[in-house]
Structure formats: C-alpha cells, structure tokens
Amino acid sequence: MKYCIECGSEYQDSATECSDCPGSQLVDADGMRQRGLPLPHERDTREFIRVGTAEDPLTAEQFVRMLEAENIPVFSRPRRAGTVDVLTTGNPMPWWEILVPEEHTQRAAELLAREKARLEATSDEASRAAEEEELETEAASAPPGVS
Numbered sequence: 001m002k003y004c005i006e007c008g009s010e011y012q013d014s015a016t017e018c019s020d021c022p023g024s025q026l027v028d029a030d031g032m033r034q035r036g037l038p039l040p041h042e043r044d045t046r047e048f049i050r051v052g053t054a055e056d057p058l059t060a061e062q063f064v065r066m067l068e069a070e071n072i073p074v075f076s077r078p079r080r081a082g083t084v085d086v087l088t089t090g091n092p093m094p095w096w097e098i099l100v101p102e103e104h105t106q107r108a109a110e111l112l113a114r115e116k117a118r119l120e121a122t123s124d125e126a127s128r129a130a131e132e133e134e135l136e137t138e139a140a141s142a143p144p145g146v147s
C-alpha cells in the first residue's frame with residue numbers, strides 16, 4: 001500500500017499520484033511514519049483518553065506543550081459543567097481535559113503529575129504541602145501497566 005503525504009488516502013502500489021492532490025508524493029507505511037504522519041487506519045481507531053485536567057486554558061496549554069515535547073500526541077478541550085449555574089458559581093469554564101492516545105496514558109499521567117507539582121510549587125508556597133499530598137494520592141491511584 002501507498003499513502004498520499006498530503007491527505008493520507010490509501011492507494012495500490014501501482015498508483016503514482018493521489019487523485020485528490022495533484023503532484024503530491026505517494027509513500028509506503030514506513031515513509032508515513034518517518035514523516036510523523038498517521039496511517040488512515042491508525043487515525044480512525046486511535047482512542048484518546050483523559051489523563052488529567054487543568055483549571056484554566058493557560059495551564060492546559062502548558063500541559064499540552066509539555067507532553068508534545070515528550071513526543072506524546074495530545075490535545076485539550078474545555079468542558080463545561082452543564083448542570084451548574086454559571087451565575088452562582090461565577091465559573092463558566094470550570095476545567096479543561098487533557099487527552100492522549102490509550103497507549104500513552106500511563107506515561108502521560110506520570111508526566112502530568114510531575115508538571116502539576118512543579119507549577120503548584122512555584123505558584124502557591126502556602127498550600128504546597130497539602131497539594132503535594134493530593135498529588136501523591138493521584139499518582140498512587142494511576143492504573144498499573146507495563147513500561
């Protein structure tokens with residue numbers, strides 16, 4: 001099989017050009033991986049799982065950048081507490097979830113716990129001890145897995 005590096009469409013080995021992307025290059029599966037491009041079936045079946053949350057978009061972005069630096073595919077999206085009245089909580093965007101592919105959940109969770117500890121250590125010295133205790137509890141409850 002060959003794949004278009006522009007749109008990812010799959011072609012027979014005899015194909016020379018993508019019908020949707022004139023002039024684009026067709027490469028084999030190894031060629032796609034070397035370019036860091038997902039194969040069509042990988043893209044469809046890959047399941048993203050929530051490994052952590054952030055309380056504001058800046059923190060979420062920091063987590064995403066940190067995980068990307070570790071070569072973990074990641075994205076974040078805002079979640080609203082649908083049943084909570086915005087007027088009474090004063091908090092219309094309560095949290096962001098951080099999602100990574102299933103195979104990266106354990107490593108991502110460890111990295112997130114470390115990053116959270118680092119952020120909290122620099123932001124709030126007073127409540128530091130209590131929050132570290134919380135983080136340890138979170139880390140201990142992470143699912144076991146093979147490394």
Ligand SMILES: [Zn+2]
Nearest residue numbers: 004007018021
């Ligand atoms: Zn194409």
